[in-house]
């Protein structure tokens with residue numbers, strides 16, 4: 001095998017990098033994170049998974065996707081805990097809901113990758129107003145690999161990149177599921193409440209065709 005002669009073999013074996021999976025709610029970020037981490041475990045790599053302690057929607061410990069795939073994780077209060085818990089003997093670190101961490105996550109991911117760890121981060125790139133969310137812009141800028149996944153717009157069926165909030169809350173952090181958010185494409189996101197009649201019309205049409213119950 002060809003190796004660069006001036007680099008020790010350990011350096012080549014322990015080559016780290018940062019991967020980011022981003023998109024709107026329901027776009028498959030967590031599914032994709034779980035898929036990558038499961039494959040790493042099949043390859044007998046040592047995998048650790050972290051999520052912000054504040055995200056207790058489906059389970060206090062597991063990372064759980066909207067279609068109930070799940071993987072064991074460690075909830076942490078701050079990114080520095082990830083360094084303490086994953087430093088050393090970990091090959092792959094997975095981090096879900098990265099948008100909820102502060103900016104220090106960027107340096108923690110860099111330190112892990114510099115030390116030879118494959119770091120896979122999943123998170124919302126935009127909040128409910130379409131603003132870049134938390135440390136995600138800096139993570140996207142510094143990652144070797146970026147994957148943007150898309151949901152299906154619940155109003156029109158196009159690809160959705162936005163998370164439309166159904167309530168009037170103006171707090172950037174508001175945990176929720178389909179009760180609180182809809183995946184929407186750009187025109188339906190901009191249409192706001194006016195896009196709702198389109199959903200009702202589509203449902204009525206599907207029901208008339210016998211595709212769904214009224």
Ligand SMILES: Nc1ncnc2c1ncn2[C@@H]1O[C@H](COP(=O)(O)OP(=O)(O)O)[C@@H](O)[C@H]1O
Nearest residue numbers: 025026027028029030031065066067151152183
């Ligand atoms: N509007 C939608 N578009 C796509 N998938 C949806 C939608 N609503 C619910 N889902 C479900 O959500 C799953 C993705 O869940 P998940 O990986 O947890 O997404 P994310 O982490 O991006 O919020 C899909 O496989 C599908 O079963």
Ligand SMILES: Cc1cn([C@H]2C[C@H](O)[C@@H](COP(=O)(O)O)O2)c(=O)[nH]c1=O
Nearest residue numbers: 024025026127128163172173174175176
């Ligand atoms: C858009 C937006 C979302 N949230 C919350 C809602 C959910 O609890 C998570 C996102 O989970 P997912 O795995 O990506 O579906 O974030 C929020 O707090 N603020 C927002 O603007």
Ligand SMILES: [Zn+2]
Nearest residue numbers: 153156185188
């Ligand atoms: Zn749409």
